């Protein structure tokens with residue numbers, strides 16, 4: 001499953017953004033592996049919910065607060081004394097970042113500086129993994145996948161805030177968590193993880209194609225697709241999460257050699273267009289004639305984005321195990337279950353178990 005399944009037993013882990021789509025999956029995965037999990041995040045009550053429909057809240061030490069609030073974050077971290085932090089709290093939407101760029105930079109950059117600064121005084125901490133995005137790269141709209149040492153950039157405020165988050169993490173690494181001073185002046189290994197377009201049940205974010213599709217089915221409307229030809233690195237949520245856990249374990253055990261930036265994306269053949277992905281998904285959902293293509297959005301969005309995952313494959317031994325069809329089968333199964341009023345906890349935990357058995361087989 002991950003480097004060592006037993007590694008996570010009793011580990012003291014803090015997840016920021018634990019009420020979000022990826023955060024809820026991560027917390028469920030970690031608790032299944034026996035970790036002692038805490039969560040710090042805004043409450044995040046979306047229409048159809050995910051976190052608040054699961055029993056996740058009962059399994060962890062959860063606190064609702066803003067990542068930019070120094071006092072509340074510091075007192076929570078002093079109470080928790082985490083050994084490992086997965087930082088996922090963010091404003092993650094491109095279109096929302098055009099509407100409120102200042103809030104996006106506040107959360108994604110100032111909030112990150114806040115938690116990194118508090119981490120300097122957190123004696124228990126060994127691993128800090130900052131979750132950024134494939135969108136952190138300067139996008140040249142070319143066919144080559146981006147490698148970890150490519151230029152940071154970002155056209156829109158969200159993508160750019162993730163480029164800034166990468167640069168900020170690097171500055172903290174050089175200044176305060178420098179590998180040269182590891183085990184001398186500090187004991188913290190600081191890295192970033194850049195995943196692609198993560199898909200899976202429980203995502204209800206605005207302006208993401210799969211949540212939009214499911215909401216349009218529930219509400220009896222046609223899905224509107226704005227960028228049918230945009231190519232994206234789609235991946236099932238548990239794939240990058242397994243990558244984060246694998247990396248964190250390496251960082252914990254060898255803080256000197258595993259700080260840096262890491263891409264976690266699908267295999268090259270699974271970089272497909274929005275329209276191709278939606279058509280493949282429709283077969284699993286058993287629907288047709290469900291979308292219309294509308295005029296392009298007035299907001300710029302990248303058309304071509306691929307990630308080079310050689311570093312994670314060669315150094316961590318991590319690689320995706322699902323192809324596009326298997327990925328979409330997981331996605332469809334979860335949302336069909338949700339629409340049929342199945343228990344969200346059972347659905348989520350079943351998928352975690354199914355995924356673990358695939359890894360172990």
Ligand SMILES: NC(=O)c1ccc[n+]([C@@H]2O[C@H](COP(=O)([O-])OP(=O)(O)OC[C@H]3O[C@@H](n4cnc5c(N)ncnc54)[C@H](O)[C@@H]3O)[C@@H](O)[C@H]2O)c1
Nearest residue numbers: 017019020021022041042044066067089090092133197198
């Ligand atoms: N979903 C994807 O396709 C994808 C791809 C690449 C990277 N990412 C990154 O992964 C992380 C999680 O994304 P997600 O899809 O789960 O997003 P999400 O919107 O579902 O979750 C975001 C989480 O951050 C919390 N949050 C937002 N603003 C906050 C603030 N000011 N203070 C405290 N908490 C705050 C929310 O309450 C929520 O828990 C983000 O950093 C995102 O940029 C996501």
